[in-house]
Amino acid sequence: MSKISSVLMMIALAAAGLAAGYIFNNWQHEQKLSASKITDKSQTPVSNLRPLFKLNDLEGKVRDVKEWDGNVLMINFWATWCPPCRKEMPAFIELQEKYKDKGFTIIGIALDEKQAVIDFTEPMGMNYPILMGDQQGMPLTTAYGNRLGVLPFTVIVDRHGNIIHRKRSEITLEQAEAMIKPLL
Numbered sequence: 331m332s333k334i335s336s337v338l339m340m341i342a343l344a345a346a347g348l349a350a351g352y353i354f355n356n357w358q359h360e361q362k363l364s365a366s367k368i369t370d371k372s373q374t375p376v377s378n379l380r381p382l383f384k385l386n387d388l389e390g391k392v393r394d395v396k397e398w399d400g401n402v403l404m405i406n407f408w409a410t411w412c413p414p415c416r417k418e419m420p421a422f423i424e425l426q427e428k429y430k431d432k433g434f435t436i437i438g439i440a441l442d443e444k445q446a447v448i449d450f451t452e453p454m455g456m457n458y459p460i461l462m463g464d465q466q467g468m469p470l471t472t473a474y475g476n477r478l479g480v481l482p483f484t485v486i487v488d489r490h491g492n493i494i495h496r497k498r499s500e501i502t503l504e505q506a507e508a509m510i511k512p513l514l
Contacts, residue, residue: 380491381473385439385461388448393461401435402513403487404506407463407471409442410450414500415482419454421503425510426458432514433489435459441467441481488513 380403384394395403406422408415426436436458440447444462451460463470468479475496476483486495486509495509 378493380485380487380493381470383466383470385463385466385470387459387461388444388451393459395437398435398437399491400489401433402429402489402510403485404434404436404510405439405474405485405487406436407439407441407467407474407476407481407483409440409481410446411442412481416450418482418500418502419456421501421506423454423457424503425506429510429514430457434510434514437461439463439467439470441471486510486513 380395382395384392387393404422404425406415406418408419410416422436422438426434438451438456438458438460439462440460441463447460447462471479471483474483474485475493476498478498480498482498482500484495484497484501484506485493486497486506488494494513497505497509
């Protein structure tokens with residue numbers, strides 16, 4: 331075998347080894363995803379533990395997510411300029427009313443201007459906390475698993491602070507109930 335043939339053979343073997351390693355790594359990754367309870371499997375979280383945060387509510391009061399420790403949480407990232415976000419709000423109001431006495435809380439995190447949020451939420455009679463994302467909003471949504479920055483983005487967290495479901499796009503009343511009922 332010539333020297334050139336030997337070099338080409340080594341390059342081909344190295345490429346085959348890299349391809350096999352890549353395929354095996356992706357297979358392991360898919361196995362981990364299929365074993366998790368994450369609704370949105372296109373998102374690969376670093377951790378399923380709820381990231382901590384402190385944000386201002388609409389009155390300017392600093393709210394810490396730890397306030398709701400022990401509750402089942404539905405954390406919804408949204409904006410007033412997002413039609414699917416606006417569409418899902420009445421279902422959230424209904425969910426909050428229906429399950430608030432069972433240890434369930436929705437936290438809305440607005441990625442928008444404060445006055446636009448006030449103008450939108452006041453007439454709707456929001457019955458759950460609305461927090462202002464400000465500069466922390468996009469990094470926070472990413473920390474919760476929304477690597478694409480899509481809105482709306484909703485996360486369901488169990489009573490122990492574990493993220494159980496992630497949903498990119500609008501969520502219906504029925505979908506939300508199916509996710510939260512087993513946790514209550």
